[in-house]
Structures are given as structure tokens and as C-alpha cells.
Amino acid sequence: xxxxxxxxxxxxxxxxxxxxxxxxxxxxxxxxxxxxxxxxxxxxxxxxxxxxxxxxxxxxxxxxxxxxxxxx
Amino acid sequence: xxxxxxxxxxxxxxxxxxxxxxxxxxxxxxxxxxxxxxxxxxxxxxxxxxxxxxxxxxxxxxxxxxxxxxxxxxxxxxxxxxxxxxxxxxxxxxxxxxxxxxxxxxxxxxxxxxxxxxxxxxxxxxxxxxxxxxxxxxxxxxxxxxxxxxxxxx
Numbered sequence: 001x002x003x004x005x006x007x008x009x010x011x012x013x014x015x016x017x018x019x020x021x022x023x024x025x026x027x028x029x030x031x032x033x034x035x036x037x038x039x040x041x042x043x044x045x046x047x048x049x050x051x052x053x054x055x056x057x058x059x060x061x062x063x064x065x066x067x068x069x070x071x072x
Numbered sequence: 073x074x075x076x077x078x079x080x081x082x083x084x085x086x087x088x089x090x091x092x093x094x095x096x097x098x099x100x101x102x103x104x105x106x107x108x109x110x111x112x113x114x115x116x117x118x119x120x121x122x123x124x125x126x127x128x129x130x131x132x133x134x135x136x137x138x139x140x141x142x143x144x145x146x147x148x149x150x151x152x153x154x155x156x157x158x159x160x161x162x163x164x165x166x167x168x169x170x171x172x173x174x175x176x177x178x179x180x181x182x183x184x185x186x187x188x189x190x191x192x193x194x195x196x197x198x199x200x201x202x203x204x205x206x207x208x209x210x211x212x213x214x215x216x217x218x219x220x221x222x223x224x225x226x
Binding site: 019028032069 | 076082086157160165192202221222223224
């Protein structure tokens with residue numbers, strides 16, 4: 001099982017001009033949740049990953065990727 | 073959709089909760105340490121029934137409060153939307169991890185107390201207090217630490 005998940009959440013959020021609080025409000029989660037996902041501390045559930053992707057208008061695959069094999 | 077204001081309110085209360093839970097956890101652990109004033113967690117000596125009941129009731133209220141907040145996440149008087157944000161996925165995971173730590177502390181404390189009891193009989197109230205207070209205190213401190221760590225760079 002992968003315990004890590006690479007993500008581009010911060011980049012996509014900043015590209016959209018959103019703060020952590022604004023993205024949290026759009027996805028009905030806490031600011032802490034956005035922060036820990038961005039920092040790689042927390043691997044989101046499938047539902048949350050889908051909500052984040054929808055809020056940022058990107059695909060889930062564009063937001064989250066499994067670490068490349070040499071880094072697993 | 074929640075407003076940014078609601079998110080910030082939940083964030084503020086979430087930080088306060090971590091600090092309050094840490095304080096409650098430290099209080100419980102200090103009380104465990106004070107139990108060792110008496111050799112081998114011996115029975116407390118009370119001057120009268122009033123002192124006995126005031127000490128016992130205070131401890132019961134503390135433990136009841138710790139159990140209530142660990143079971144519910146606390147913030148019971150806050151708006152439902154704020155509470156929901158305070159107990160989102162990360163916090164639920166942190167609370168689950170804190171409960172696991174509390175369980176292991178209880179198991180190890182029980183083991184340690186049974187070893188001590190083999191050499192010197194323990195007073196039941198002292199042993200119960202050590203077991204319950206140390207495990208709940210550990211769970212509260214673990215939760216507080218995980219929550220404060222999760223707030224880094226937020």
C-alpha cells in the first residue's frame with residue numbers, strides 16, 4: 001500500500017487565486033484538512049479528492065499521483 | 073457551501089480545543105504522578121468523608137469530561153456547521169490515533185500495575201486512578217499534539 005501521495009493541490013489552488021480558507025469553504029472541510037493534504041501529511045479519501053478536483057476544475061489525476069516507483 | 077468566515081471560526085475553535093485538551097491531559101498526568109507520593113500507589117488517607125467525596129467527585133467529573141470530549145470531539149454548544157468543520161477527516165483520524173495510543177497506555181499501565189502488585193498489594197482506588205487517568209491523559213495529549221502539528225504552515 002502507498003502511504004504517500006504526491007499532489008499539486010497548492011499549485012492548483014494558487015493558480016485559481018484561492019486561499020486555503022476559501023478552498024476549504026468550497027469543499028466543506030476545515031482549513032487544517034487543506035493544509036495537511038498540501039503538505040502531504042494527510043492522504044484524502046476518494047470523496048474528498050473528487051471534491052477538491054471539482055472545486056479546482058481539474059481531474060483527480062491532475063491533482064494526485066502515486067509517487068514514482070524509484071521513490072516508493 | 074460554508075463561508076470562509078465559518079471556516080476561520082472552526083479553525084480558531086479547533087486550536088483552542090487542542091490547547092484545552094492538552095491542559096486536561098497534563099492535569100490528569102500530574103494527578104497520576106501525585107499518586108506516587110504514597111509508596112506503591114497506596115491508599116489515600118482522608119481526614120473526613122467530605123474530603124473523600126470532594127476528591128472523588130472532582131476526579132469523576134474530570135474523567136467524565138475527558139470521556140465526553142474524546143467520544144464527541146467536544147464543542148457541543150457550537151453551531152452544527154462549525155462542529156462539522158472542526159471534526160473533518162484529518163481531525164477524525166487524529167482522534168482515532170489518539171484513542172489507539174490511549175488503549176496501549178491503558179494496557180501497559182495495567183501490565184505494570186500487575187507486576188508491582190506481585191511485590192506489594194495495591195490499593196484499588198490508586199490503581200484505577202493510575203490506569204484511567206494515564207490512558208485518557210495520553211489520548212488527550214496525543215490528540216492535541218497531532219492537531220497542533222497538523223496546523224503547521226496553515
